Amino acid sequence: MENWLDEFNGSSLTPEEQQSFKSAMGKYKSKDEALIGGYNAIKLTGKPYKLPESIDKLPEEVQEEFKSGAMKVLGIEPGVDDDSVKKVNFKKGLTGEANETVVAKLTEFAKKEGIGLTKLQNLVEFVNTFGSEQISSFEAERQAAIKKAVETTGQELDRYYGAEERKNKAELLRKAVQNDCGLSSEEVEQLAEDLAEDGYIFRKPALARILIDHVAPLAKEGTTETHDVDKTKTEGERSLADEGFTKTAKLIGLK
Numbered sequence: 001m002e003n004w005l006d007e008f009n010g011s012s013l014t015p016e017e018q019q020s021f022k023s024a025m026g027k028y029k030s031k032d033e034a035l036i037g038g039y040n041a042i043k044l045t046g047k048p049y050k051l052p053e054s055i056d057k058l059p060e061e062v063q064e065e066f067k068s069g070a071m072k073v074l075g076i077e078p079g080v081d082d083d084s085v086k087k088v089n090f091k092k093g094l095t096g097e098a099n100e101t102v103v104a105k106l107t108e109f110a111k112k113e114g115i116g117l118t119k120l121q122n123l124v125e126f127v128n129t130f131g132s133e134q135i136s137s138f139e140a141e142r143q144a145a146i147k148k149a150v151e152t153t154g155q156e157l158d159r160y161y162g163a164e165e166r167k168n169k170a171e172l173l174r175k176a177v178q179n180d181c182g183l184s185s186e187e188v189e190q191l192a193e194d195l196a197e198d199g200y201i202f203r204k205p206a207l208a209r210i211l212i213d214h215v216a217p218l219a220k221e222g223t224t225e226t227h228d229v230d231k232t233k234t235e236g237e238r239s240l241a242d243e244g245f246t247k248t249a250k251l252i253g254l255k
Contacts, residue, residue: 004031077116084117085110092121093128102127149203156205157212169212176219 005025010018028034055063068078080088085107090098106127110120157166178188 004029004034077118079114080107080110080117080120085120087117088121088124090124091128093125094132098128146203153203153205153208157208160205160209161212166212169216172219173212173216176215176217180218181215 005022008018008022010021013021025034028037055066090103090106106120106124109115110123115123154166157170160166161169177183177191183191
């Protein structure tokens with residue numbers, strides 16, 4: 001049977017174009033079929049490309065290429081891998097260093113969910129900023145609660161001892177802690193810092209009364225210098241340490 005393509009001249013086409021035409025049109029058995037096929041092709045011109053119902057419908061050898069091309073067209077970054085994740089600034093949104101556990105969890109999540117580099121960086125900044133704001137808010141609330149509790153304790157002690165007597169006893173307690181409890185100057189400074197940080201004792205009126213009634217009497221009237229003089233510090237440094245403790249004592253209600 002004669003092949004209808006044998007009659008095709010195609011003199012206006014290059015040899016390569018002629019070969020491409022014959023390869024494409026070779027599926028039609030006759031000129032009529034070729035004309036109908038061409039007509040159907042014209043009807044489809046301008047219509048949106050119909051995607052496959054599932055990636056599994058495509059041959060395996062083109063699935064990855066199809067996914068890569070589709071993501072590129074849609075502007076979707078490929079998910080991060082061990083190399084690309086190194087470009088993420090995990091400290092963005094923080095004032096200090098990134099937590100290693102958080103970094104590991106975010107990296108694991110991004111790899112599992114196929115999150116791209118840009119979106120992962122945005123996620124890191126959001127998590128860090130939100131976490132920092134929450135911590136700051138929590139700390140502000142904690143400090144406000146401590147201050148209120150210390151003030152309440154001071155008011156209760158004023159009612160119990162009288163305002164003037166409470167101040168006198170608190171001063172004796174400060175001196176007793178600083179001079180008569182067997183603490184080194186470093187221990188006294190550390191204790192002052194701890195009390196200023198938490199103020200626990202001075203949030204508990206009953207505990208404060210125990211200290212005032214049983215520890216304050218250890219102090220001698222007029223005592224101003226610590227018994228444990230740190231020979232490695234100058235007189236000025238020791239004076240500053242005493243001054244620092246006094247300021248801290250005032251802050252937490254000892255003075």
